[in-house]
Amino acid sequence: MQQAETFRQPVAAESQRFLPWWYRGLLIALATLILCSCTSGPGAGSWLHQARQQQPPQDPFQLAGSSPQANEPEGVAVAVSPLEEAQETQPPAHRDGQIQLVGHQVPVLLPHHQPLAPPVPLVVPSPAPGWPGRAPQRIVPPTRGHAPWPDLETIHDGGDGRYRTQVQPDFSLDGLEPGDTVGHFDTLDGQVVVQPSNRVQIYAPRFASVRAVLDLQQQMHVAQATGVHTQQGTRQRRSTQPVWTSAQDYQAVAGVGVRRLEQYRRTQYPGRVSQRLLPFSASGKLLPFENLGIIQRGEFIQAEKARLALGVQAAASWSHDKAVQIFIGDKQANAVAGARKLQTTYQVKTPKGTARLRVVKIASKQAARPGEEIHFTIRFDNVGTQVIGNVTIVDNLVARLEYVEGSAQCSLKADFFTQKNEVGSLVLRWEIIDPLEPGQGGVIRFRCRVR
């Protein structure tokens, strides 16, 4: 021991001479930085142990110093919610200073035990004595699909996506992403023009879930560290090891567990059945959502702007910041539409006239559940002053849309082809056989089933 002391002193003196104070401080700072950068996985440690370290879960709305039994008689430990209290004292909306409107989009409510009462707007009362918590009072802002709201619940179809679609000499398409809808044609001077359609947005959230099955007895053994040192503890752990937990090594492939909706039969109302038969009976007619001037005659009517915006659900997509840049060769086409119009036309002036193609895409629904069918209608018109040929309309469907076999229709003579894309859906391609004269147009219609 004495030798160790005598040996350590020269080393300390040596380090004192070669390591100034700022150098040691820098070293400590770097070491601290490295230690702080270490990660700890979420699975480290026992969650049960972490749970025991924390306080018992409390009501997040509970006020400091209040308890559920504060204003209740002894032995009646109940929690009275302010909403319940407001429903019991009618009319709740006339209580000055205690009723506040939460938001415009909150679902229509029904009073307690009155499931078929007429709908009333949602109100949430202010804090009432006797309830341990406080009611929320913030007004919910509108949640239309603009930033910063997440956009995982909407299917986007149409337009040209991140990469610009180009037509190769063999008429194959490069840059055609899932969800793109473009049309391309040839001009008389040999140029190939790519024209994307507008973008259709359909609210169709698809919910899923993941499951983790835990054995509480096994977790308790992990917490009881002292038990494993004894022979009895080891024997006990063997006896409580369930065999079935090893089956989790075989991870289920997605889509294996499909739980059918129990309430699906309740949605089979006669009206719904009639609606499902509508596409078959309406073949050859204009569907209700297609009753627009731009679909019937290719004429954009200002009065139908709102209805058309409802069909495309993409009014913002027509603005300049999201407008697709059209290139013909190395020349950029000129947009002749305004920033807020529902149709955009791109043109390239050539010595033989102007070649223009307008593509408008609308959908029959703004929202759909998995399994429902959506009608898509694409209207294309030659709005230029010269004839265009080899007009081709291509729609690359996203993974959530499944093409209904045999539902493709076209008002002009065309060849229809399908090809599988990389996301498990189809690329739909219509090749208009005859050239389009100026002012001539057509309608393409098909159906998709939401996956």
Next chain:
Amino acid sequence: MLLLGVLVLAGMSTGTWAQTGWSPHRLQSGLAPPGAIGRQQLQRGGPWVGYFQPVQIIPPHGARVALARKGRFEPPQQTLRVGLLIGPVYRLRVTQIPHHPGKELYPTVEMIDRTFAPAPLAVKFPVPIHLDAGDLELALQGKFIVRVVYVEDPKRALPSPAAAKGVQWFDVRPGEDPLQVADSLGRPLAIVRIGARTPRNTARPDPDFLYGSPPFVYLQAPPPAEPPGDRNARRWPVRPVSTQSSPLPFRSPMPQ
């Protein structure tokens, strides 16, 4: 020399990261106690506070489910269409479980996020929470089930057949966090926990067991389907085209 050593150590740690892949330190875990994640969501602010998220709780066929209000459970129903607040923990009671007469389970539902549906569609698209019969069976055997419900990212959605209606689910691998798995596939919305706890007094449970009976609202039943559209729509000369399939490319250029 020491500085060089520190830099070498830092490089080794960076190399270890590169070998093991990026492993961020996640603050939230799906195995956290009930209410922990919801409270953290509320602390972030935003449109979560005070919003009643439409939820449809679906037990197995034949079973009944009820929510707690004022310290007592409501009359059981076959399907619950309710609006739940983001953050609090709701205690359910599942009765009449198939093949287990007299047995009861008390799952919890914790909404940790909301949907952002357009105003008229919020009730039409409730978050489905299926109390699977297999989950109830495992819970009755003494297991603890954590199920995280999420909304899929359409860009990474699997092209599952459209005929398969319902909610798809799968088991996580051992050691994986279900919340992190759900977060990688979409946006987690709810955490359902089944098993573990039963009240001492089923007639009048402990308020702590009910997590204070947070408020909820019953939703109106979904409206019936819309009638068929205008049958007097204008006739359009639409011709069906051939539905042949062929690989690309297609045609030769148009003659000049």
